[in-house]
Amino acid sequence: MPAFRQVGEKQLPQEVIFMAWSPKRDLIALANKVGEVLLHRLANFQRLWSLPPSESTGKEVTALAWRPDGKILAFALADTKQVILCDVEKPESLHSFSVDAPITYMHWMEVTEESSVLTSFYNAEDESNLLLPKLPALPKKLNALVLGGNAGFIEIYAYGMYKIATVTGVTGSCLALCLSSDLKSLSVITKVEVSPESEPEITYFQLDTSLLSTYLPEVTRMARKFTHISTLLQYIKLSLTCMCEAWEEILMQMDSRLTKFVQEKNTTTSVQDEFMQLLLWGKASLELQALLMNQLTVKGLKKLGQSMESSYSSIQKLVISHLQSGSEALLYHLSELKGMALWKQKYESLGLDATGIEEAITAVGSFILKANELLQVIDSSMKNFKAFFRWLYVAMLRMSEDHVPPELNKMTQKDITFVADFLTEHFNEAPELYNRKGKYFNVERVGQYLKDEDDDLVSPPNTEGNQWFNFLQNSNHLKESPLLFPYYPQKSLHFVKRRMEGIIDQCLQKPADVVGKSVHEAFCMPLYKASKSEDPTSQLFKLPFLWNDKSSNLHYVLFTMLESSISKIYILKRHTDTSRSADNGLLAVDFGNFLNSSINENSGTSCYSCLDAHFYDDETITVILAENSEQEGKERILAQLPLSSVYTEENQGLEFSWNSAQRLDMQCEDIPTQSVTIEGQWRVLENMKAQYVAVNGIRKVSCVLSSNLRHIRVFEMDVEDDGEAEEEEEEEMLQCRFLLLSCLNKYSAGRNTPNCSQFIL
Numbered sequence: 001m002p003a004f005r006q007v008g009e010k011q012l013p014q015e016v017i018f019m020a021w022s023p024k025r026d027l028i029a030l031a032n033k034v035g036e037v038l039l040h041r042l043a044n045f046q047r048l049w050s051l052p053p054s055e056s057t058g059k060e061v062t063a064l065a066w067r068p069d070g071k072i073l074a075f076a077l078a079d080t081k082q083v084i085l086c087d088v089e090k091p092e093s094l095h096s097f098s099v100d101a102p103i104t105y106m107h108w109m110e111v112t113e114e115s116s117v118l119t120s121f122y123n124a125e126d127e128s129n130l131l132l133p134k135l136p137a138l139p140k141k142l143n144a145l146v147l148g149g150n151a152g153f154i155e156i157y158a159y160g161m162y163k164i165a166t167v168t169g170v171t172g173s174c175l176a177l178c179l180s181s182d183l184k185s186l187s188v189i190t191k192v193e194v195s196p197e198s199e200p201e202i203t204y205f206q207l208d209t210s211l212l213s214t215y216l217p218e219v220t221r222m223a224r225k226f227t228h229i230s231t232l233l234q235y236i237k238l239s240l241t242c243m244c245e246a247w248e249e250i251l252m253q254m255d256s257r258l259t260k261f262v263q264e265k266n267t268t269t270s271v272q273d274e275f276m277q278l279l280l281w282g283k284a285s286l287e288l289q290a291l292l293m294n295q296l297t298v299k300g301l302k303k304l305g306q307s308m309e310s311s312y313s314s315i316q317k318l319v320i321s322h323l324q325s326g327s328e329a330l331l332y333h334l335s336e337l338k339g340m341a342l343w344k345q346k347y348e349s350l351g352l353d354a355t356g357i358e359e360a361i362t363a364v365g366s367f368i369l370k371a372n373e374l375l376q377v378i379d380s381s382m383k384n385f386k387a388f389f390r391w392l393y394v395a396m397l398r399m400s401e402d403h404v405p406p407e408l409n410k411m412t413q414k415d416i417t418f419v420a421d422f423l424t425e426h427f428n429e430a431p432e433l434y435n436r437k438g439k440y441f442n443v444e445r446v447g448q449y450l451k452d453e454d455d456d457l458v459s460p461p462n463t464e465g466n467q468w469f470n471f472l473q474n475s476n477h478l479k480e481s482p483l484l485f486p487y488y489p490q491k492s493l494h495f496v497k498r499r500m501e502g503i504i505d506q507c508l509q510k511p512a513d514v515v516g517k518s519v520h521e522a523f524c525m526p527l528y529k530a531s532k533s534e535d536p537t538s539q540l541f542k543l544p545f546l547w548n549d550k551s552s553n554l555h556y557v558l559f560t561m562l563e564s565s566i567s568k569i570y571i572l573k574r575h576t577d578t579s580r581s582a583d584n585g586l587l588a589v590d591f592g593n594f595l596n597s598s599i600n601e602n603s604g605t606s607c608y609s610c611l612d613a614h615f616y617d618d619e620t621i622t623v624i625l626a627e628n629s630e631q632e633g634k635e636r637i638l639a640q641l642p643l644s645s646v647y648t649e650e651n652q653g654l655e656f657s658w659n660s661a662q663r664l665d666m667q668c669e670d671i672p673t674q675s676v677t678i679e680g681q682w683r684v685l686e687n688m689k690a691q692y693v694a695v696n697g698i699r700k701v702s703c704v705l706s707s708n709l710r711h712i713r714v715f716e717m718d719v720e721d722d723g724e725a726e727e728e729e730e731e732e733m734l735q736c737r738f739l740l741l742s743c744l745n746k747y748s749a750g751r752n753t754p755n756c757s758q759f760i761l
Contacts, residue, residue, distance in 0.1 A: 004638060004683045004702070008045035008714035015709035018061065021696035024070030027088070028694065028703055028714075035059035037075055039088070042701055045714055051091040058082055063103050067160060068110035068143050074160055076103030076147070083147065085160055095161055095234060101149040105174050108160065110143040111216070112181040112550050142220045148174025148188065155512075158223030162230040162508070165212070166516035170205055178546035178555065180576035183212040183219075185522065187555045187574070189544045191530060199529040201663065202544065204557055206523040208578045211349070211515060218346050225337045226508055232330045233501060239322035240497060244450045246314035248307055252444060253300075259439040261291045262429060272427040278395055279419055289399060298396050305389040309382065312446065316378050319371055327368045334361045334504075351514025356507035358482065363500040365485030370496040373461060373489070374449045381446055384422045391419050449493045456490040463489055522578035525658070528561045528665035547615035554582060558613045558621065561665045567591050567607040567628065570671065571646065584647055586656040588673040591625060608637065611690070616717070617697030619643050624693050624704065625682075636690040638704060638715065639682035646674050688713065 014032035021028050026042035035053030040046060053059035058077030065074045072094065073086045081102055085095040145160035147153075154167035154174065172190030179186045186207040191200045212219050258271055265287045278284045284292070296304075334357060340347050341354040391411065397403070426443045442448070442458045449457070463469045469487075472478050488496055527544070544559035557572035568588045575582045591608040608625040616622045625637040654672035658664070664671075691707035700718045705711070 003680065004715040004717050006713055007042060007716050008712075010045045010712045012710045012712060016705055016712070017709065018064045019692070019694035019703055019705060020064040020066055020073075021694055021699065021701065021703070022066050022070040022088070023068055023696065023698060025088075026699055026701065027070070029064055029066070029073050029075075031061040031064055031075060033709075035061055035077075037061060037064075037073075037086070037091075039073070039091075042699075042714060045712065049091045051086065056080075057084060057093070057096070063106040063147075065106035065108040065145065067108055067139075067145075069139055072160065074106060074108065074145060076106055078102035083145075095231075097157075097161075099147065099149070099153075099155065101151060101153040103147050103149050105148040105177050107146045107148075107177040107179060107546075108143065109146070109179050109181060109548070110139075110141055111183060111220075112141075142216075142223055144179060146177045146179050146186070148177045150174075152190070154186075154188065156515075158219075159227045162223070162226035163512045164219065164223055164226065164515060165209075165519065166512045167207065167519045168516060169519075169521065170207070172200075172203060175202070175542075176544055176546045178548050179209070180548050180553065180555065181550040182553055182576055183216060184208075184210055184553075184576045185555065185574075185578050186519070187546050187548075187557065189546065189557070192526075199531065202527045202530050202559070204523075204525045204527055204544070204572065205521060206555065206574055206578060207519050208522040209519050210578075211518040215346075215350055218350060221340065222337075222347065222350060222352065222511065225333055225340070226511075228333050229330060229337070229504065229508070232326050232333065233504065236323060236326045236330070236497065239318055239326060240450075240494070243315050243318045243323070246311055246318065247447050247450050248311050252447070253296075253304060254443045255439050257291065257295055258427070258443070260295075261287070270429060272423055272429075275423050275427060276420065279391070279416065279423065282395070282398070284395075284399070292392075292396050293399060296396075298393070298400065301389065301393055301396065305385070305393075308385055308389075308444075312378050312382050315446065315450075316375065316382075319375055319378070323371050324368070327364060327371060331361060331364045331368070334364060349514075351511040353507065353510050356510060360500075360504045360507045362482070362485055363503040366488060367493075367496050367500045369485055369487050370449075370491070370493050374446070374493055377445055377449065377461070381444075384418075384426075387415060387418050388422050391415070451492055452494040452498075453492060454495060457492060460490050523574065525572070525660075526663040527559060528663060543610075543613060545614055548576070549618045551618060553577065556615065558615070560610055560613075561668060567609055568673065569610040569613055569623070584651065584654065584672075586658070586671055587646060587651065587654075588668070588671045589641070589646055590673050590675045611636075612692045613641075614693055614695045615697075616640065616695045616702075620697065622693055622695045622702055622717075624685075624690050636685040636688060637682050638685055638690065638693065638702065639678050640717070641676060641678060642681070645676045645678070648674065683715075685713070 012030075012032070014034050014036065016030050016032050018031040019028060027048070028040050028042070030038045030040065032038070035058065037051040039048045039050070041048055058080035060078040061075050062078045063076040066072070067074070071088055073088060074083060075086070076083050076099075081099050082096055083099060083103065083106075084093050086092065087094050139159070143159060144164070145157040147155045147157070150173045152168065152170035152172060152174075154170060154177070155163055156165040156167070156179070158164045167186070170188055170190060172192035174188060174190055176189040177186065186209050188205040188207060190203050190205065192203050193200050262271060269285070274285060274288045278288065292301075337352070338354055338357040338361065341352040341357055394411075426445075430442070445459050448459065472484070478484060544557055547556040547558070548554070549556065553576040555574040555576060557570075557574075559570050559572070560568070561570065568590050570586065570588050572586050573582045573584060591610065607628050609628055611624040611626050613621055613623045619642060621641040621643065623639050623641055625639060627635045627637075651672055651674055656671050659667060685704060688704070688711060689707045690704045690713075692705040693702055694705075695702040695717075700716060702715045702717055704713045704715070
């Protein structure tokens with residue numbers, strides 16, 4: 001096999017703590033110590049974008065993972081306990097969610113199990129696309145983001161967005177995770193603190209997740225529904241945020257200025273009467289004139305009217321186009337989910353509860369009612385303020401003795417009555433409101449619906465004359481009817497939305513709890529003791545490493561026990577089906593001095609220890625080796641280890657008999673050992689103290705990181721090196737020259753011209 005070709009090298013300004021290759025493209029994601037996430041392209045290690053740390057998202061990156069299609073990058077932040085899903089095309093958060101504990105490891109897998117039921121489901125057209133607004137497309141095959149944290153915290157998120165399992169019962173902090181592609185088992189490596197004085201134990205667990213595998217078609221359908229619901233909740237949240245941004249603080253000017261007017265005026269006449277006198281007799285007191293002409297001003301009134309019209313129009317469009325359509329889509333998907341829950345033979349085992357979903361549907365209905373109520377308030381406020389501002393604008397022009405446009409100077413009796421009703425309803429002084437909000441008036445009625453508060457509305461809608469509302473309040477049977485959505489006239493839109501989110505989360509949490517409780521420990525092996533004084537940064541990269549062979553349905557664990565045997569790497573092999581065993585379940589690979597004669601003939605007999613190892617593909621392991629000599633300038637080597645050289649016919653029958661009463665490092669002498677030699681599948685990493693490696697067998701690339709966490713080299717693994725390429729080019733040129741010489745000699749012999757060989761050579 002030819003040597004590897006270096007295609008890039010970089011000295012980075014910050015220490016790198018995570019590296020992850022894209023599974024589909026020549027891109028590598030990095031995270032550094034300051035909390036920055038970067039994306040680089042293979043060619044010249046060009047940086048495409050960077051996402052700097054922020055107070056809102058977080059500054060302490062603790063894990064990276066790519067979605068299997070390479071379109072989304074996920075990273076976890078310990079300080080804010082958040083997981084961010086980022087678009088590969090630009091550094092923008094597409095989705096985020098909070099977790100209960102800091103994440104220490106992430107694994108994103110794709111289900112490869114195929115069945116006729118799943119195939120027909122994948123190919124079937126989703127009718128919701130014909131009836132509802134288009135949602136972001138989900139991959140056809142189910143994929144799951146597995147999160148691990150401290151104190152045995154493990155959660156599984158369908159499509160990286162909605163939780164479908166909460167796993168309990170695992171001890172220790174999670175160092176590595178790998179969910180098998182057939183969903184039959186989950187491999188976990190944890191660090192278990194036995195006592196504060198003793199060194200922690202590194203332990204391997206294999207958890208049985210056969211419930212997910214058995215009900216794979218049902219889990220896939222349920223996961224897609226959960227993800228659609230999660231996406232719609234995020235959509236509604238963003239729509240409401242846009243509505244809050246469209247509402248401007250300038251709209252509160254009328255309330256604050258009227259309050260100040262009450263506090264400063266010397267007369268006993270109420271504010272409402274002051275404006276009524278101006279409306280009916282066209283006369284205003286000196287104090288009201290000062291308020292209107294000096295504080296509010298004609299120009300200020302015009303600006304206030306324009307701001308109010310623009311703000312209300314924007315909010316109205318957002319409610320109609322986004323909030324209502326998103327709520328109706330949410331109602332549709334919850335109703336479909338309820339139908340699935342009623343099919344108890346299929347979905348009861350997964351914890352889908354029709355009663356809880358019915359409560360969620362009712363909560364969404366209440367939210368739709370509140371959104372409709374807001375639309376009515378906006379429509380009414382726009383009409384009221386338009387008439388009021390028009391009248392007040394004309395009155396202020398007359399006070400200033402300016403010209404009044406003829407089209408504004410006409411007010412009918414109906415217009416006067418409309419303004420009088422508006423003044424009566426909105427310009428009443430409310431001392432109790434001052435104690436609560438610091439103002440006497442609440443002229444502007446839309447903003448109260450957009451405040452994220454638990455308090456009741458300052459000015460709730462008047463339901464006294466509503467015959468239907470009174471009829472429902474007096475009927476105990478209809479009040480409790482599941483056919484009618486509850487109505488909360490005293491509460492804000494934000495309050496009803498938070499209530500809806502809480503009920504939906506509670507109803508969809510039950511399947512995650514049920515599936516999580518079905519996961520149980522099938523195998524546990526304490527591996528070795530870790531050093532307490534170890535640098536925390538190095539633990540981020542440190543072995544063990546987990547791999548799932550999808551074609552053979554096998555779990556692999558790569559680890560070293562340096563204190564026991566410095567030149568060996570251990571390979572633990574487990575079948576994904578916990579009821580089946582795998583041949584050569586545990587082997588040690590001895591590197592010995594297999595590279596000594598090729599690299600450093602003067603160094604004498606030496607051996608090599610494994611610093612880092614990752615599976616390149618199902619058949620090859622990429623390793624970083626260090627020479628264990630006493631001399632200066634120890635060689636660091638990047639090498640490919642074929643599994644065919646490890647699992648040979650000679651060791652086919654060798655099996656390790658494990659004593660479960662002891663840790664594995666106490667039995668390492670009994671582990672079958674295979675000495676390997678690697679010919680032409682290595683490269684010396686000159687002038688680099690290499691320590692860690694990240695690989696991608698699909699794209700045939702690797703990235704080597706030095707021990708100082710700043711120096712990076714990128715290699716293409718399955719290409720010829722520069723020396724061999726140059727030799728081949730020289731041979732091709734020589735052949736071309738001789739071919740050309742032969743042709744010219746033949747031509748000159750036919751034309752009796754001098755031989756041309758002397759000119760060619």
